[in-house]
Amino acid sequence: MKQQTMSVLFYLNKAKTNQKGVCPIYCRITYLKERKQFSTGGAS
Numbered sequence: 001m002k003q004q005t006m007s008v009l010f011y012l013n014k015a016k017t018n019q020k021g022v023c024p025i026y027c028r029i030t031y032l033k034e035r036k037q038f039s040t041g042g043a044s
Contacts, residue, residue, distance in 0.1 A: 006030065007029070007030045010026070011026055011028070013025075013026055025039070025040045027039075027040050
C-alpha cells in the first residue's frame, strides 16, 4: 500500500487588508500534488 500525503494550510492574505485592518483568511488543501485554494469567510 502506497502512503499518500495531504496538507492543510491556513493563511492571511495581508495584501487585501481593508481600512479596519481586517484581511481574508484563506485555506489551501494539497493532495497528490494538486492544490485547491478557497476563502474561509472567517474574517471579522
